[in-house]
Amino acid sequence: MTTSDRPGIVYLVGAGPGDPELLTVKAHRLLGSCDALVYDSLVPREVLDLVPESCERHFVGKRRGHHSVPQPSTNAVLVELSARHACVVRLKGGDPFLFGRGGEEAAHLVKHGVRVEVVPGVTAGIAAPAYAGIPVTHRRAGSSVTFVTGHEEIDKRRPSVNWRSLASASDGLVIYMGLHNLPRIADELMAGGLRPETPVAVIQQGTVAGQRCLQAPLTEIAERVRVEQFASPSIVVVGDVVNEQVTACAPQPAAVTMPIPF
Ligand SMILES: C[S@@+](CC[C@H](N)C(=O)[O-])C[C@H]1O[C@@H](n2cnc3c(N)ncnc32)[C@H](O)[C@@H]1O
DSSP, rough: OOTOOEEEEEEEEEEEOOOOSSOOHHHHHHHHHHHHHEOOOSHHHHHHHHHOOOOOOOOOOOOTTSOOOOOOOOHHHHHHHHHOOEEEEESBBBBBTTSHHHHHHHHHHHTOEEEEEEEEEOOOHHHHHTTTTSSOOOTTSSOOOEEEEEEEEEESSSSEEEHHHHHHHHHSSEEEESSHHHHHHHHHHTTTTTTTTTTEEEEETTTBTTTTEEEEEEEHHHHHHHHHTSSSSSSEEEGGGGGGOGGGGOOOSOOOOOOOOO
């Protein structure tokens, strides 16, 4: 089948960080009219409820005690659905192109002659700190910010994140999936020259019920996370911007719960 023969289009849609009010207008419209939905873990039920009753739904995320659906299977589901439906929504937490494998899925679909369009979403790395009143840049405290994963692919032979270099290259760091490796990350950042007292914030379940925020100096953060049992999904913000927190501007988290994948 060529692109022009295929009836369907797949929209790679960002669901935002959890609060349904942070969905974009375009995401909201597409969810309300799609024929098929493929979604993963970090999407609250209230967002899934926006799709029509008749919509064919496929869950491809991770659930407690289960592995996530392998990426090739998800790719295959998307290609198959696009042959049967006019409008397929592939819904991803936050923004689809930020640590969401959206780029891989887009390339796969194009390779198989499927029309595809990305719909950017509000990423957790900006929204979760904002819901704690923390700006990720600040004229005084942070002229640069780096979005970085704390959990590179296990099978990646040479890790590409050089934490020591990042310590001096970027005023602020926003770390996704960083809790498990936080002790090592903190050590590497200090070895790279970050002050032990550099402020760090961890925001768990940002923008939804259950949101909580912890702050501690870099040298103590890993131990505090362990003692206070912070868990995924969490965003870690490292840098002086954490001291620029304005709690009075922080929105109330939405009264919805996020399914926790593990
Ligand atoms: C696979 S990444 C997906 C990121 C997503 N594409 C985005 O733009 O936000 C999943 C990680 O995002 C972060 N995350 C997603 N939603 C979050 C939330 N509501 N609060 C805190 N962290 C969140 C966590 O670090 C989580 O482990």
